[in-house]
Amino acid sequence: xxxxxxxxxxxxxxxxxxxxxxxxxxxxxxxxxxxxxxxxxxxxxxxxxxxxxxxxxxxxxxxxxxxxxxxxxxxxxxxxxxxxxxxxxxxxxxxxxxxxxxxxxxxxxxxxxxxxxxxxxxxxxxxxxxxxxx
Numbered sequence: 001x002x003x004x005x006x007x008x009x010x011x012x013x014x015x016x017x018x019x020x021x022x023x024x025x026x027x028x029x030x031x032x033x034x035x036x037x038x039x040x041x042x043x044x045x046x047x048x049x050x051x052x053x054x055x056x057x058x059x060x061x062x063x064x065x066x067x068x069x070x071x072x073x074x075x076x077x078x079x080x081x082x083x084x085x086x087x088x089x090x091x092x093x094x095x096x097x098x099x100x101x102x103x104x105x106x107x108x109x110x111x112x113x114x115x116x117x118x119x120x121x122x123x124x125x126x127x128x129x130x131x132x133x134x
Contacts, residue, residue, distance in 0.1 A: 008077075015068035018085035022055020046102045062101050065091040073122055089115050096124025 024032050033040050036053065043050050051057040065088055072080055086109035094103050096117045109115065109130065116128035
C-alpha cells in the first residue's frame with residue numbers, strides 16, 4: 001500500500017539481509033551467553049573479524065551492507081524506504097554519517113522503529129532514531 005501512495009516499487013536486496021548468526025540463530029541472549037560466554041565477550045569487544053559460530057563474520061556483513069549503501073547514495077530518488085533488521089540499520093548509520101564501522105554497537109535500534117537519514121551532497125545526517133511516527 002505505501003508503495004502505491006509514493007509511486008514506487010518494492011525491490012529486495014540480498015546485501016541488506018540481516019547477518020547470518022549461524023548456530024546462534026533463534027537463541028535468546030541468555031542462551032547464547034550460557035552456551036558460548038567467551039565468544040560473547042569477543043563479540044562485545046567489537047572485533048570486526050569476529051565470526052558467528054557457523055555463520056557470517058562482522059566484516060563480511062559490513063562489506064555487503066556498504067555495497068548496498070553505495071548504491072543508495074548514487075540513487076536518483078528523493079526518498080528511499082529501506083525495511084531492514086537492526087544490524088543493517090546500524091551499519092547504514094555508520095556509513096552515511098561517516099563513522100568508523102566499529103561504532104555500530106553504539107546505536108540501539110528498536111524493533112519496528114523508523115530511522116531517518118537525510119543526505120545532502122552525499123553526506124548523511126541522522127534525522128531520527130527509534131521513531132514510531134510515520
